[in-house]
Amino acid sequence: MSELENKNIQEQILDLQIEVRHLSNELRLTKEEYEDSARKYFDVFYNLDQKVKERTAALERANQELTKEIFERKRAEQEKSRLESQIRQTQKLESIGTLAGGIAHDFNNMLVAIIGFSEMARDGLPVESLAREDLDQVLVAAKRARDLIKHILTFSRQDVQELKPFQLHLVVKEAMKMMRAAIPSTIEIRSNIDSTAVIMGDPTQIHQVLINLCTNATHAMEEKGGELEVGIHAVNLGAEDLINEKEMEPGSYVMLTVRDTGYGMDKGHMRRIFDPYFTTKEFGKGSGMGLAVVHGIVKSHGGMIVVDSEPGKGAVFKVFFPQIRQEDIIERGGADILPIGTESILFVDDELAGITIGKRTLEFLGYKVTARTSSVEALEAFRAQPDKFDLVITDQTMPNMTGLELAREILEIRPEMPILLCTGYSSLLSEEKFRASGIRGFAMKPLVRQELAEKVRAVLDGSGN
């Protein structure tokens, strides 16, 4: 091998060594660079992942807010539909009220005849006669019916009730008499009355409370029989007894208890029994309104009702009414004395029965009566001799011209003319409106003789009613 060749080979080796060094450096750097690139690339992905997480969290928050919003909207919709059904219910009750009012009006007119003719028939009979006693019973029932109608009207029109002082035990005893006839003999009735306290209220409503409670008790014992106990006790309620009754004040109360030994009820039922339309009875047997009505009546009397029961151990309803002191009672003296007079009265009613009874009752009381069955005729009679009459008694509901319209016409002729307006049922007219029209007196039909005598006298004497 020549020196030149040798040198060439050495050069070549050197070049190869250089190339190896160069390429290994390139390889290492390229590898590093790609690793770095890959790491940074995945860093971006990691950051993306992080961003996705953040974004997801933000979306979840938004979603939660949306869900909440939807939930609230749903609740608002539920509330809306609940209110709508409440409105429908109210409208239904209103129409029932209107219907009941209309029926009451017609029924009142019949009661006018029943009461009026019964009273007159009774008065024509000897004091000791059996027929007179029978007619007395008819009158008691008819007056109860009249009260019931008034009660229907009170409920259907949410009228202000007539509260008066009365002894609770008297109403209870009367109701018990009624219940005894209706309750099967498997149920023993006991009364445990040790208070004759006076309360302020509407006896008819209290009567209804008792009937409702006793009916429920009877239903609870219908299958197995049992014991129904009605009690009246005077109690003192302290502040701790009235924690849930903010409108009631501590003091003396009369407690009416209705206890049965029936199947009782659990706490779940107890919570709901005063809700309207809640009933444990099979379909058709109860409306679910009984206890709601009871609750309403008791509340309107400033009282409260509590129930204590366990399944299988019967139930006891305790109704508390505020007891009023004896000195609060205004004595209604002379109720049996009929106020009489000799004045001339123009009497208007489109019902023939009403006219007959009214005329005969007023004549019985000593008055001179001119009767008309139409408001138009009555106005003619008045216009012919305005000074002949001292009082006009007119029915409100009449064809062609209502009592109020007639009264206005009459007052045009004689502004000071005393007028007594009788109304069975009217949702349009209020007493205030009558008074504003210049009408002196106002009476609810049907009028019994005592009331009619008192009202007529009061209007004639200018004291109103």
Add this chain to the structure above:
Amino acid sequence: MIAWNKIKDERGMTIDENAGPVNQDEGGDDKLSLLLKRVDSSEIASIKGVVGGVVRIINDPNSNIKDLKDLILIDPPLSAKVLRVANSAYYASPREISEIDQAVVWIGLDSLQEIILTQKISEVFNNDVVKEGFSREHLWKHSLAVALLAKMIYRREFGEKGNNAYAAGLVHDIGVIVEDQLTPEDFLNVLRTAKKNNKQLAFVEKELLGYDHADIGRELALYWNFPKELAASIGYHHDHYLGESKYSQMAKTLYLADYLAFEQGYGIGIKMPLRKIVFENYCDDLKLMPNALAAIVKKMNDEFSKIEDKGVFET
């Protein structure tokens, strides 16, 4: 700038009479700072954002892909060019690259940075007018050659990453562009004088203007907040390195790359004298064997022929 002059004045040494006069034309500094201010409002400044950004990313180990993406996505023509180059035959990507993210995966972050720098810097070499043989196209090819050589010396010989060296190579003659663009009459004068006297451009510039294009490049690099290493190497690419020793490797490498580029025919359009003494000294300093440099030059020539595929001349 003043500090740099001070160092130069203190050392005051020259090895070659062609290395340029020690005594500077008075007022050169003032003229230079005026020139820099004009650069800032010229179109040359348009590359500042992207180039400065990429250089910063190269030198920031905590930088990420998003930084690079954000940088070029605000420059749609650049993004398009980068993707075009990434999809060129040179990189032989296995599939169409339509996103910068994909480019990172297929060609690597370093190559991507290289493409961005190349494409952006090439913009200031546009609008060519040939003067005395000089052309911006010649200068651009020269710059690319220097960039490739500097990078390869770093990678193949030093076993270090070559991104900064590549960047330095691309911008090392930006001072020439500044002169051509902003003081064309002075520049034409310089070109004529250099050609007539067969002198180095920098030597003539110093004589006539008081500063040379390396001074302009260095000051611009500092002004644009490029790394000091970059500014120092640009500033000394025609002189003996006199700056901080920690930057000497880059400065000397750039000098060698510049020398080799001229030697290989990647000049600027007019013949320049080469100073072999400095070259050999630097080769010794950096322990670079002639065979090794020869291998690198060969590799560079290969690359350069392939570079057409990258579309770097399609500016």
